[in-house]
Amino acid sequence: MSRIVNVDIDHAPYSILIGQDLLSSVESILPLLAQKRVAIVTNETIAPLYLNGLVALLAQAGVQSQAIVLPDGEQYKTWDSLNMIFGALLTERAERKTTLIALGGGVIGDMTGFAAAIYQRGVPFIQIPTTLLAQVDSSVGGKTAINHPLGKNMIGAFYQPKLVLADLTTLDTLPQREFSAGMAEVIKYGLIDDVEFLTWLEQNIVGLMNRDKELIAYAVERCCQNKARIVAADEKETGQRALLNLGHTFGHAIEAGLGYGTWLHGEAVAAGMVLAAYASRALGHLDDADIARVISLIERAGLPVVAPALGLERYKALMAQDKKVDAGRIKFILLRALGDAYIGELPEVAIDAALISGCAAAK
């Protein structure tokens, strides 16, 4: 039995299917194909696990597949990888009705979605996320991008998939470090505006980390419901969608400062959320008990709670490059309380206080 979450975006509604063994059938994919032809973009880690099976099922249904296998890692989320996709598509003469399928984690999903957005000015695409992070967050909502040496996700598009197929069975092969990284985004939803879910996570974190299938299914569905609601109300991030970036302004600085791929995106977001909590404490919103709850949950999810020692000035320079900057002022996602995030500015003293409290250098 699969669970269904609908993403009600006006011009491009679509469904997220969540369940076990979804990749054992292509019944949900076939009706969406504009022609019996797809290009599957995946990486060297995922390809040996799931590519042949998917290609064989599609072939049985008369669908011709082209496979494009990229190297694995955030450091490859670049124009060069994107251009490998375009070169392969053009060499095989992929057409405007050819559907791109992203089979992999957040990096594959972001790049494949962006490739679909701009190949021949837009072709259909389907997300098959195979990591927890991609299933609960990056595959939903149509944010696609590549990194630029001067900033993460700086080049991209809002472009919605036709379907998200979240096969929970693929998580069985996910290394624990990657599973933890996904948990960062799961915890994020609780902190933003779902304190009931936050409490549920605190109660069930051990079971989740032990990969209890029922608990994971519930968590993925709940996250997708939260994300679908926020995205449907604000597809292009003119307002509330920015809340989903809790921990990300600090986190992007960590990723860029250490070099992409050193920390996983989810790890950087985890430490970034702790920094956002310290900043919220500096503003008088959170108390020490709140901070302790945040740190405890993130730690129990196997994630870093201490940010790397990049130095205050380097953090601030990296954050000034963020997309959430308006007239030179950085917009931060802060917490009025646990489960009550808002978009605001931070006085420099509060940024400093957060970095001093939350970075390794100060320990």
Add this chain to the structure above:
Amino acid sequence: MSRIVNVDIDHAPYSILIGQDLLSSVESILPLLAQKRVAIVTNETIAPLYLNGLVALLAQAGVQSQAIVLPDGEQYKTWDSLNMIFGALLTERAERKTTLIALGGGVIGDMTGFAAAIYQRGVPFIQIPTTLLAQVDSSVGGKTAINHPLGKNMIGAFYQPKLVLADLTTLDTLPQREFSAGMAEVIKYGLIDDVEFLTWLEQNIVGLMNRDKELIAYAVERCCQNKARIVAADEKETGQRALLNLGHTFGHAIEAGLGYGTWLHGEAVAAGMVLAAYASRALGHLDDADIARVISLIERAGLPVVAPALGLERYKALMAQDKKVDAGRIKFILLRALGDAYIGELPEVAIDAALISGCAAAK
């Protein structure tokens, strides 16, 4: 007195202003800026003519400008040029509300529009076309793209400007070869679905080529009206918008086959329209008198009517790479009669007949 043509696209309507000396004021631009900051993308040919004046007028209004000057020519419509734009924007920390202004011809407009579509997932942009081709065609309708070594305009987006400012005075500095190239797209509108305009062009071609300002103003307005009507009805080219590609499937093959920048885009389209006419004759739609009318008008506009000798097989291989391919079949824009274009397929014998009639090799 400027003429106004409205482009009534549902989610993003905008206006085209057409007139003399429009660049002597920024009154029409100012109300559209989301912040008092712009980045002007132009090329080495246009910058010495119009850049300083525009920057000064904006500065007087308190608007901060960043200038990004690219090399001039279709051969630079590449990812490398696009990346120069991104590097400059990121270095100067251009934000999501910073407006990009395209100041130049079709290449600058296509690249700046595409840069605006994907920088930080989309920022506002304004078109200031300075060539006839850009004023009558490429600046209107939101098609943006760069070329790929394996195909023209293969990577891009549909992304609408906030305003098109067509200052006819900029045509005074346009070399005659470039003016002729623009006339190819002007003639295209007559051939597609405006036989009254086609007849007007035949009657006024000498005056137009002598740069009669009133005639040019009328022609630009009429072309923009035609384009606005077609684009408003079919923004994403799911149907009738493809008619605007008359001559372009053959033309893109010519451009790619000779190497981008050898023939101007408009020159390739001119010879491509003659090939499309020959193909339409091979299908029994046009007679020799129709062909003679087409050739005569294109010749009097100073444009090539004989396509280069690339060889039949090379032409067909290049055209098979076109975006207008569905299930391996190329969609051609053909003429049922002069002023009555349609989208259809061509049997190989008709393609051969057209190429043999219209290419230099057969002469």
